[in-house]
Structure formats: structure tokens, C-alpha cells
Amino acid sequence: SKLQEWGEEFEEGALYGITLRREPVQIPASPTEARPCIAFVQYRTCKVRRLKAATLNRLVSHLLDPCCQEPDYRRIFLSTYQTFTTTSALIELLFQRWAMSLSYKECDQQDSHVLDESDTLPNCSHRDNGASDVYNSECHRR
Template identity: 70%
Template sequence: MGKWELTMNPVQEWGEEFEEGAVYGITLRREPVPPSPDPGKTKPCCAFVQYRTSKVRRLKAATLDLLVNHLLDPGCQEQDYGRIFLSTYRTFTSMSTLIELLFQRDSAMADLDNSECYRSPLLALVQTWLDEYSEDFRDPPLHPSLRLLLDHLRISSAVADNMRSQPNFCSLAGQAEALLKRFQRE
């Protein structure tokens, strides 16, 4: 490996792209392309490494509706987006507004999908929210946001039972109910 190759950064911030209501940060990522095996050659005539550059878009800013759409997009490649969103949403919306938007968006996507094997991305988000950000729901004495979430989880669980899919809404409802009881005891 030559000195030039060691000093080249494989990730480069490129700039921003703007779309209606959204700003995306653009990063270029350089990845080596594995050489294709050539059975006729035993030794390469010249050694070189070929690279492929891929463009990665990360949502930086958007309207609340676009943020929620991106959050529940099954094709979203940003693995840490959900956690970042859950740690910052209170600066631009209320918890009850967010809960309503999440379940409306998920319901609309399930209706569009029309398949029994629709896997809701909302499940993983709510699981993370309850596991890692449970203090968000502490609002004594009635804990209205947790009750709202619990109502939506129960409704989604009942709908899922009728469709024979999404058994995890039931377990999430149980987890939310246990959290509510814990908060009420405290």
C-alpha cells in the first residue's frame, strides 16, 4: 500500500442538497472494489486497487411530516436516525403530536401495502423509545402521552389480530402498560 493511498480519506463531506421542505447532507464514500477472479492468469501483470464512489444522503432538516416519513421509511439507510430523532424531537414538536403522526403515517403505509406480511417500521421505533427514552413519558400525575401511546398500541394490536399479523404491537402495549404502572407507583 503506497503513502498516497494511506492518506486518502475514504469519506468526504461534499455539501448539501435541497428538496421541497428538506435539506440533505451529502457525503461521498470511497470503497475498494474486489478484483474479479480471472482463471487464465496466475499472477497479475500490474497491481492496482480500483475504487467505487457512492453518494450517501443524510436528512439534516425538514418539515415535521417529512421527518416522520423518513423515520418510518423502511428503505432508510441511516441506522442512527431514529435515535437522533428521539433525542431531539421535543425541540420542534410535542409528544402527543408526534405519536398521532407516527400512527397515522404507519396506518396509511399499511393500507397502501395491502399485504399480510407488511412489517411496520414503527415497531422498532416504539421499542427503542420505550427502552431507551422511557423518561420522555413521565408526566405525572396522569402521564397523558404514555396513555395516548398505549391507546394507539392497543388499537394497532386489535387490528393486527384481525389480520393475523404484527404480534409485536401486543407486546409493546404490555411494555407501555408496565411502564405506566411503574410511573404511577413512583
């Protein structure tokens, strides 16, 4: 079998299911050599993590993560989220994340000349205070 269920991992408040996947190793062919007849196939084992359970904030972060390597996670999340939250709560959380990402970009552009982190934090204090302060922050009014 190419797939083997391995177990679970718990990391930073999230539960991941672990699957081991066997993949054939590609042997690079040299253009000057004749391709030898290979009587065996080499495999490598890849560890695949799938998010199984977490807080709503963590699930939404994973949903919005562009590096999410689970091709069906978004479809599964969007078809099952109503079992653990309401549509309005999810939309509110998505808008909060969107507003925070916009304010991060804006603050990063405006504070790019500042080298000392302590000078940057007062100007963009909403980074730590949450999305409710985004529109009232000094950084947003500039």
C-alpha cells in the same frame, strides 16, 4: 481520507448533507486464472445523502421508510425530536401514518380487480383526505 464532506442538496422541502465516500473496487477473480499480483488499488466514489432538515411530516416519513439507508437516523431522531415537537404530537402522527398504511393495504386488496384509477379513487377517497377520514371511509366499512 475515505470520507469527504461535499455540500448540501435541497429537494422537495428537505435539506440533505452530501458526503462522498471512497470504496475499494473488488476485482473478480476467475477460478481458472492464477491471481495476479496487484500493485494498485482502484476506488470508486459513492455519494451518501443524510437528511439534515425537513418538515415534521417529512422527518417522520423518513423515519418510517424501510429503505432509509442512514443507520443512525432513527436513534438521532428519537433522541432529538422533543426540540421541535411534543411526544403526543409525534405519537399521533405515527398512528395516523400507521392507519393510512393499513387502509392502503386494505383498499389495494379490495380494488385489485379494478383497472381504471377513476373507479378506485371514490372507494378509497381517504388516501387524499388524510388520516382523519380513515375510520369513516367507505373502504374501511366494507
